[in-house]
Structure formats: structure tokens, C-alpha cells
Amino acid sequence: MSGVDYDIIIIGGGIQGAGVAQAAAAAGYKALLLEKRAIASATSSRSSKLIHGGLRYLESGQFALVRKALRERDILLRIAPDLVRPVAFHIPVYKHSLRSSLHIRLGLSLYALLGGLKPLNRFKRVSLSAEQNRDGLETKALLGMYEYWDAQTDDAMLTRAVMRSAMDLGAALICPGTAIAAHYEKDHYQLRFRTDEGERQVSAYALVNASGPWVNQVLEKLAPSSPRLDIEWVQGAHLVLDAPAPSVIYYLEAPADKRAVFVMPWRGKTLIGTTETRFSGEPDEVEPSEDEVQYLLSVYAHYFPARPANIIDRFAGVRVLPKTPARFFNRPRDTILHRSSPALLSLYGGKLTGYRATAEQVIAGLRTQLPEREVKADTARLRLRNL
């Protein structure tokens, strides 16, 4: 009998790590996930909570990402109806909007085409009577409004549900468990990790580094050493306002820089986000800056001038973006799978929405390192339950 403890060890219990643990267990592999704080304690509880294709990524030509994300959105709507719900988006067009009616119509047509022309992908122009304008949207200089559909979730709950599904299929979880070092020996990794009780060792044929913003810090601790990708950390802030939840999600253009900002319903209140600010520091300590708070409040005041805007909560998360000369807004948002050796994959960036497809890709990429196992389930059909 082999003395290797696990087939796969996953470092990081955000959506990507939980997704890989689920896909590994569904494929019959013996999987262990290590999380240093709590499941979904980092980026995966600080997103905009959208399960979407990403209409705005069409502007930077990321068609493959949008198509994949729309496919994943439809799968999640089917397998997680308690956690992922369709929601209407309204895009108002004003006299001074950078994106004209024609621009939006073209974008939505392309979005519908990439989504496969299903009923959920239909869009329309809507009129806004005073009686319908119960959310208090600014109507001065409003030329029209478009409605399309995407989906919304609770990102932390979704992550916990995916981890629960992985555990139901036999995956193990150690939390808190911080990976501190690993080295490769003949045909497996020996990994050292710290728990509240002290340090322990565990072995596996393959390692997956799904540590989100810490991806390069973790990679640095793995031997033999391998090149790391050049990345930038970009923080995104959200505010929860003590204003009644809007009836739809508003897709708005920030007056200052024309970026897309969303005003969303969230637990009976209003959520507004997000920003893109270069971040340096310790990702566990990321917080919205005063500039970000003022930026988001000014967008809200511009579009909802008669609404209260008392902040009742605020949070920020850190994106991992490839380092390129392009503006943050235009950088690629798909996950990059970085292979250091046949038995080690690191995940850079990516979307909450695409976690399942990414996880399947990770497992396929490690298969040659893993023993033969009997498949247990198909992640595209496994029901995810709200815990």
C-alpha cells in the first residue's frame, strides 16, 4: 500500500479552493483542503456577489470569458436555485452618458448571442413612469433605459455550500490549517502546515495553490522553486447603505471616470460597488479607503439624489490581476492556471462565477499525476444546498 496520505492537497478555502476540492472528490480522488482562517474569509466574501457573464468585459474583448461565465451562470441557476437567483439589471442612458443607446443595444445583443439566445438573455428597452420609479433614480436628462438579466448570490454562502458538497463526497478539511512549506520527493509532495495545536506533515501526489491574493507568497514556500507570475493587487470596495433595497440592479456609469458601478439590493438594504485601487499591504487587512468611500457615495448621490446614504457596512477585497500596461478595468479577468511542475498548479485571479469550470480544468490538468479512481459524481449536476 502507498504511504501517500492524499491524492490532492488544496491550499486555500475560497471559492476556487472549495471548487477544486469538490471537483477532486467528485472525480473520486482523496482530497484535503487547508484553510488558514475560515472558509470564504477573504476575497470570496467581499465580491459584488454577481453570478454573471460580465457585460462590461465585452468592452475589453474578453468574449471567451463572457461565454464561459454565462454557461456557468446557467449551470449554477440550475444546481443552486436556493443560492443563485436571477435578477433584472437596468442600464439608464442619460444625455451625457459615455455609452450611447446604440452602444448598449449592441453590447446586449452580443451578450445575448454569447449566452445562447435563451429567455434569460433577452433584453428590452423599458420606460420609466413616475410610479415605476420607486427606487428614486434621477430622471433629469434620462433618455431611456435597458433591462437585461443576470444572477446574484451570497458569495460566502455559495463557497460554504461548495465546500460542504466536497465534504459530502469525502473531501477532508483542516481549518485553521496554514500551509508553511512543501517539497517534492520522488512522486509526491510533503507538506508542512500549522494548526492551533502545532505543526504537522502530510503528503499528496499533487498540490493546488488556490490561496487567492497570497498565491505568490505560497508559491515561494514550495520546493523546488519555480517562477511566479508578475501580478498586481487591486482592491475593490463596497458600501452597504441604510436605504431600502432597489427593486433591480442598476448598472451605472460613474460620473468621475465612466467606470461601471452597480447599485444592488442586499439583505433588504442597498449595496454599491466597486472600485479599482492599487493595493499593497497585507490582504487580510484590506479596508475601503476614504477616497473609495467618497467615490462610491458620490456615484450614489448623483443617481439617487433623494435617497439616504448612511453607511451601515463597508468591505473590500483584493483582486489578482496580471501586470500589464493596460488600465485595471481592461485587464484580463479569467483565471490563469500556472503550472510549476506536472504535480503543482497555482490559480491566479478569476471570477466567482467560473469556479466550477476552473476546478474541472485543474483536475484534468493533474490527472497524469494521480492514481486511477472511480468517478463519483458530475459537478454540473450536483445540487448545492444553502446551509
Ligand SMILES: Cc1cc2nc3c(=O)[nH]c(=O)nc-3n(C[C@H](O)[C@H](O)[C@H](O)COP(=O)(O)OP(=O)(O)OC[C@H]3O[C@@H](n4cnc5c(N)ncnc54)[C@H](O)[C@@H]3O)c2cc1C
Ligand atoms: C471587489 C471584487 C468584486 C468581485 N465581484 C465579483 C462578482 O461580482 N462576480 C464574480 O464572479 N467574481 C467577482 N470577483 C472575483 C471573485 O470574488 C474572486 O475571483 C474569488 O472570490 C477569488 O477566490 P479565491 O478562492 O481565488 O481567493 P480567496 O477567496 O481570497 O481565497 C483564498 C484563501 O486562501 C487562504 N490562504 C492563503 N494563504 C494560505 C495558506 N498559506 N494556507 C492555507 N490557506 C491560505 C486565505 O485565507 C483565503 O481564504 C470580485 C473580486 C473582487 C476583489
